[in-house]
Amino acid sequence: MRATVHVFLKPGVLDVQGKAIEGALHGLGFPGASDVRVGKTITFDLAGDDPAKAETEVKSMCERLLANTVIEGYRVEVG
Amino acid sequence: MKAAVVVFPGSNCDRDCKTAIERTTGAEVFMVWHGDSSLPEGLDLIVLPGGFSYGDYLRCGAMAAQSPVMKAIKAEGERGTGVLGVCNGFQILCEAGMLPGALLRNAGLKYVCTAVDLDVVNSQTRFTAAYEGRRDVTLTVGNGEGNYFADEPTLDRLEGEGQVVFRYKNNPNGSARDIAGIVNARGNVLGMMPHPDRAFETELGSSDGALLFQSVLASA
Numbered sequence: 001m002r003a004t005v006h007v008f009l010k011p012g013v014l015d016v017q018g019k020a021i022e023g024a025l026h027g028l029g030f031p032g033a034s035d036v037r038v039g040k041t042i043t044f045d046l047a048g049d050d051p052a053k054a055e056t057e058v059k060s061m062c063e064r065l066l067a068n069t070v071i072e073g074y075r076v077e078v079g
Numbered sequence: 080m081k082a083a084v085v086v087f088p089g090s091n092c093d094r095d096c097k098t099a100i101e102r103t104t105g106a107e108v109f110m111v112w113h114g115d116s117s118l119p120e121g122l123d124l125i126v127l128p129g130g131f132s133y134g135d136y137l138r139c140g141a142m143a144a145q146s147p148v149m150k151a152i153k154a155e156g157e158r159g160t161g162v163l164g165v166c167n168g169f170q171i172l173c174e175a176g177m178l179p180g181a182l183l184r185n186a187g188l189k190y191v192c193t194a195v196d197l198d199v200v201n202s203q204t205r206f207t208a209a210y211e212g213r214r215d216v217t218l219t220v221g222n223g224e225g226n227y228f229a230d231e232p233t234l235d236r237l238e239g240e241g242q243v244v245f246r247y248k249n250n251p252n253g254s255a256r257d258i259a260g261i262v263n264a265r266g267n268v269l270g271m272m273p274h275p276d277r278a279f280e281t282e283l284g285s286s287d288g289a290l291l292f293q294s295v296l297a298s299a
Contacts, residue, residue, distance in 0.1 A: 013183065013228065014183065014186060014226075014228075014253070016183075016184045016185070016186060016187075016188045020188055065137070065141065065145065066137070068138055068141065068174065068181055070173075070179075070180060070181040070228070070229070070230075071181045071183060071228055
């Protein structure tokens, strides 16, 4: 199975990279872009064939390492 | 006094810390590799130095917080041994859950390398007793992710319980409530972004950092 984890700063946590990119997009003539947020995607193979079990396992990985839940939220896809 | 400095792959202030502690306190300082699972006996101070442990991969301090040696450091911290995290060491302590909050990218996006004037908010800790009566202190910072963040209730609690130890007079990185350094509830774990190890004799521009190590010596 392939697991994909998306990690983003939580709403309300200042995303300075997002702000810089937003400014650059406006400079390029895309004034409609707003609330730009920068995150990361982590993807990996996972042994086993039970999607529910895999999701639980990946969530545990997020809580313990892949995301810092003080500042970040995450979304898990398994399939 | 016995101290240990932990060396992670990518630490770059480990020898500065060793020199600073030796010269300011005369302590015996052990260098401990991050892959070790035990620490020397009878330590008074464990230092997590500045640098870029694991190349700042994933998040600053995230990988280091999972190092084998951190289990032993957590156990020492729970036993009341002094633990000091400077810069990357502060990030590691937060990632390891030994201190609340996290360090975000600097609000100005830039790496900040400058002298900072600090307010010693709490001089009743084992790390700051020698600053008693000296509220003005100058140290230096060098960080790209030194912007301290915690949710509002946590910040209120830190302030209410005297856990905010150092505050910036001119906030260089956007830290919440100008926080430059905090201790845990028990007062034996200190995390700070400014470097006492880079300001321990006048030739370095300031010797104010020496008082921190001498405070620990006096409490040992």
